[in-house]
Amino acid sequence: MLGRVNHIAIAVPDLVSATTTYRDTLGARVSQAQRLPEHGVTVVFVELANTKVELLEPLGEDSPIAAFLAKNPSGGMHHICYEVDDILGARDRLKASGARVLGDGEPKTGAHGKPVLFLHPKDFNGTLVELEQV
Amino acid sequence: MLGRVNHIAIAVPDLVSATTTYRDTLGARVSQAQRLPEHGVTVVFVELANTKVELLEPLGEDSPIAAFLAKNPSGGMHHICYEVDDILGARDRLKASGARVLGDGEPKTGAHGKPVLFLHPKDFNGTLVELEQV
Numbered sequence: 001m002l003g004r005v006n007h008i009a010i011a012v013p014d015l016v017s018a019t020t021t022y023r024d025t026l027g028a029r030v031s032q033a034q035r036l037p038e039h040g041v042t043v044v045f046v047e048l049a050n051t052k053v054e055l056l057e058p059l060g061e062d063s064p065i066a067a068f069l070a071k072n073p074s075g076g077m078h079h080i081c082y083e084v085d086d087i088l089g090a091r092d093r094l095k096a097s098g099a100r101v102l103g104d105g106e107p108k109t110g111a112h113g114k115p116v117l118f119l120h121p122k123d124f125n126g127t128l129v130e131l132e133q134v
Numbered sequence: 135m136l137g138r139v140n141h142i143a144i145a146v147p148d149l150v151s152a153t154t155t156y157r158d159t160l161g162a163r164v165s166q167a168q169r170l171p172e173h174g175v176t177v178v179f180v181e182l183a184n185t186k187v188e189l190l191e192p193l194g195e196d197s198p199i200a201a202f203l204a205k206n207p208s209g210g211m212h213h214i215c216y217e218v219d220d221i222l223g224a225r226d227r228l229k230a231s232g233a234r235v236l237g238d239g240e241p242k243t244g245a246h247g248k249p250v251l252f253l254h255p256k257d258f259n260g261t262l263v264e265l266e267q268v
Contacts, residue, residue, distance in 0.1 A: 001161030027135030
């Protein structure tokens, strides 16, 4: 069911500083920042040879990463996103196995304009899992 | 400087249960468990199309992931490993930029038999970074 790792997301308190770290200290290619108000984040992509790292900074008052940064003020690894071919089939299979899908269980349009779902971290060894249909 | 994402490591309290989750619930290909006493972990590889996830369970009394699991009993994302061509060059560049290399700063032989170094998570937005020379 799982395809490629689409991205690994890292929440950061300061995107300008994090961009400098990844670009200048680690020598990676880093995209321009994109504000995604409908997702409550500003995002930068660290473009690696086989996948990407997304650096996420909270945007607005109801950012979905605000609570995580309150607990982890320096930032930290926030979630991992796997690609799937059929997100509704994946969802139904996961629900049948007892895994919890976050929200109302209906795919939303993610930061890349594709359908996404998030799975409860308690069902996946403390790791927030995103599925993205590609 | 950064090449491919070699792996994303997830610490888990119970490798048998985590293997079942990734193989049966998420439908991924999962390797046999390997005991690595010199690294203080038993490891399973979740083999994805473009990279891999390493599931790590503590092995022995001085496991390097014991403290992490004491803080995160359900498990969680532990580190991200990037490939580099020249680990000594990377280390020197990182040290010159002020980043802290863990341990004595000399590469060790990692779980894949290749030279590795770990970088201080406080210098990388709360993310433990491993570099592996490939």
